[in-house]
Amino acid sequence: MNESRPNAMAILRERGYRVTPQRLKIYNALWNAGSHPTVIEVHQRAIKEDPTISKATVYKTLQLFTEIGLAVEMGFRDESTRYDPEVDGHINLICTQCGSVEDYDGIDLSSIKNGVEKGMKFKIFAHRFEVHGLCSKCQAK
Amino acid sequence: MNESRPNAMAILRERGYRVTPQRLKIYNALWNAGSHPTVIEVHQRAIKEDPTISKATVYKTLQLFTEIGLAVEMGFRDESTRYDPEVDGHINLICTQCGSVEDYDGIDLSSIKNGVEKGMKFKIFAHRFEVHGLCSKCQAK
């Protein structure tokens, strides 16, 4: 079930971005930071390897990583927090290109929630299921 | 498949919170705002009904709604943005009490992703599946 570590250097090259020591160190920091580090945590970890790495660079780099699939962002960086009154749930399809959000409710989420509640002894109050990618319109472009 | 609107007044009472005009108007604003409004959008909508409602109240109220299950928060309010290098995915179990994050990979997410890609013509690059609630430790308390 473990995921193998992507080759950040190769992926950067592929997409036409430069490979810099900062980017590699920030990727190390992200990968080693355990689960779901904040920007600040990534920065603190990165400056242990190179104390000159700035917070601004970490911000910029993590955004880049998100664009090229080296990281998933938890939350919307560019705006204030969003809230959803539809608490019973569906899957949100978020287009990373145009920002549109579609709903998908063609799947029975209750069995999934059941599995989690029983398997993990976790009491669920709410959930959020999102996929990030390209909507049909943006694929056509 | 449409969700019926919860009775915000009743839920507030049940949980021992006061029913105030602001709370009801903010709930209206949230419910009517269309998909996934930002805090700012909710505020702007709310002040059309009552121009004296402050942003601080909207912030506080949306946090309350999240706690009592009237809203789902998209993102982590209290900290800087989080990033996850595990782009292949699992379900994150986020405890709203102690903030712990557990992983659950006892479910086959690929069939879900397949359904989305085929059903919605959406090209998935990444996903994020979270449930919010009480971890086993916090339930015991």
Next chain:
DNA sequence: TTATATGCAAATCTTTTGCAAGGAT
């Protein structure tokens, strides 16, 4: 060489907090 990336510092937003006044129960 040349365009891209970095670091710094300032600017801009977002979110939280303290406190006095108002209002629900």
Next chain:
DNA sequence: ATCCTTGCAAAAGATTTGCATATAA
């Protein structure tokens, strides 16, 4: 009457930006 909520303004944090310098290709 009491205690929870509100609004305001200030404070604290998070994120972005402009620009000069450094550097990968």
